[in-house]
Amino acid sequence: MPIQILMPALSPTMTEGNLASWTVKEGDSVRSGDVLCEIETDKATMEVEAVEEGIMGRILVSSGTENVAVNTVIALILEDGEEASALDGFEVAEPVDTTSPAPIATDSPAMAAHADPVAPTAPELLEPEYSGPMISQTVRESLRDAMAEEMRRDTNVFLLGEEVAQYQGAYKVSQGLLDEFGSDRVIDSPITEYGFTGLSVGAAFGGLRPIVEFMTFNFSMQAIDHVVSSAAKTLYMSGGQMGCPIVFRGPNGPASRVGAQHSQCFAAWYSQVPGLKVVAPWSGADCKGLLKAAIRDPNPVIFLENELLYGTTFDVPESDDFVLPIGKAKIERAGTDVTITAFSRMVGMALDAAELLAADGISAEVINLRSIRPMDTATIVASVQKTNRIISVEEGWPQSGVGAEITAVIMEQAFDDLDAPVVRITGEDVPMPYAANLEALVLPTAEKIAAAAKSVCYA
């Protein structure tokens, strides 16, 4: 059988092309790599090289032919020792369909039973019951303890970031870790976010479990390519081979009087990415239980802390085994008239608003989202089915924000339960101003939340 040369597709979009000219003639011997002909695609003229060796037996589509469909046989090459008579019976043929796979089974793993591509539903997660001793400590200490306990538990866990070791953390979150774990596991990195994020993701591919501290999440924008392109997507692109157990943590969201470049919430940004988990704790217990969960998780976790909460004291379970499930929201205050969702520092704000509302006879249910991706939509929807009203609170910008997502979920899953439109309380749609009075205007307050809650209650 002579070798068939097919009209090639030379770009992802090409379906036909012009055969500009042949550079060999019948009878010429060809070696692999020799240019056979030139083809004009929709974009350019390209050379076609021989892949096989032999003698050009017959040219079936002559120079200058236009609109030759991809996969048309354009020439025949005789293999070493093949007789010219092998060419008999070949003429310009219809394009060959080469793209559909043969239906035969191969020695690859057996095909799973055919199923529609629907997203899996989340398993039911339960808050662990804890009745042991509690300790009163700051959020800063809870975060530190969570890291220390996990580093004792697993020697593959290490902490890397700017000022995390000798300086004990720019916000003193890693206090004492260098002393206990040494400089091989608590590592001061240069100011090189893109580089150290990529390096840490590589270390995770290599079997380690890095905790990467961003001095603040604002600087993660320098590194977002490795968070998204490398950490989040590689498991999928590798067909499940290359997991990336890594935690990116640090303070997120508006701080105080630091201006636009240092005051921004990244919850919505990262929550858009499949392959990431995004956690935003509020209380000390949240911080401890969720950071431990994040470190143990085999996936990349974005762990959004809040600088303004670091010094706040909470009662926290005093136990190495207190781990909270990622993906489970917590009802911080039960109520019947209106649901308020919030995360991070805004949970405290929402609880203050609930107090104000109680004084006016309105019973608010406050949901601490804890996890932004996956989001515990079941808890939110169940609450709305009870209260028939919902407002979401966040410090980030409104467009495509967490509140926008919650609004969409309610439209899809609880439209008929609503007695009033969903209301979003967000940071104002501006870069954060520096002036104290303007900054105060940007952020949600308990009063703003309470007023919104009253409006949906038509009170």
Next chain:
Amino acid sequence: MAKATPTPRTPAKTKTPKRKIARKPVTSAEELLSYYRQMLLIRRFEEKAGQLYGMGLIGGFCHLYIGQEAVVAGVQGNAQPQDSVITSYRDHGHMLSCDMDPKGVMAELTGREGGYSRGKGGSMHMFSKEKKFYGGHGIVGGQVPLGTGLAFAHKYNKDNGVCYTYFGDGSVNQGQVYESFNMAQLWSLPVLYIIENNKYGMGTSLERHSSNIELYQRGAAHGIPGVQVDGMDVLAVRDATAKALEHVRGGKGPYILEMLTYRYRGHSMSDPAKYRSKDEVSKVRSEQDPIDNLRELIMKTKAADEATLKEIDREIKVIVTEAAEFAKASPVPDPSELYTDILVGE
């Protein structure tokens, strides 16, 4: 982490003469043939991939390695089992040199279930944790910190491994490359940086994209030694790598090998390559082809006769044909695969 031992401020420039094959004659016939086989497999595999692309069986971007075979063959000839490898999207040759199955690679190119990423990665995104091949990365320069991180893991685990981190001449201007160089030297990480200087980043020639075209000097600011190597000569590559590895495996930190090489085909399948002359390409092909030159050396040193080489050609042809057949016959991924492998354990 401990500070690196001080290294000379300006790395010595030990240019290997181009083309002239000047090296110790202690190469065994067996070794020569193994390099020949390796390079020929890559070339034939890539030619076949180009052909399947032309038939519409491979889609999207497909970057062939034809012309550069001696680089990966010569470097990986030095590898030990604990070592790891990472590269860019021009990755087919690297996978074959890591002893990955040509069938699985080709089936990934065709987007089939039998591919290394079960059809979900494609030409640019393929991995084999088993063979310690860590991709296949589509973001120019992205693999450089990732490879540095793999080296970090080698050091952390004290497994005596080295990460071979390959990147192109066009990638050397990415900021993250220097962020990586700094950390690798600062922390004495066992990483061998291999710059595959094929003279072009897509359509932009080296002279048009780099202020200093001596790329082996790019680590000088960090005190990282570097040498320029004739990347068309597999034995020169082998020897330079062996020397670099003494440094890297010896705990002295990173090392840069600039491989002068050339890609014969366009940047990707859809590149008509109008930015260079036909003469330029054919001159390299006729004078510097790594496979032809090795073949010549084999004949001249009588390491093998014509018939043996013919037999190898035939063997390779069979391997590549079988890979292509497998890649055509393997079923497309089941639709249920759409939502798998997004998160571990879910």
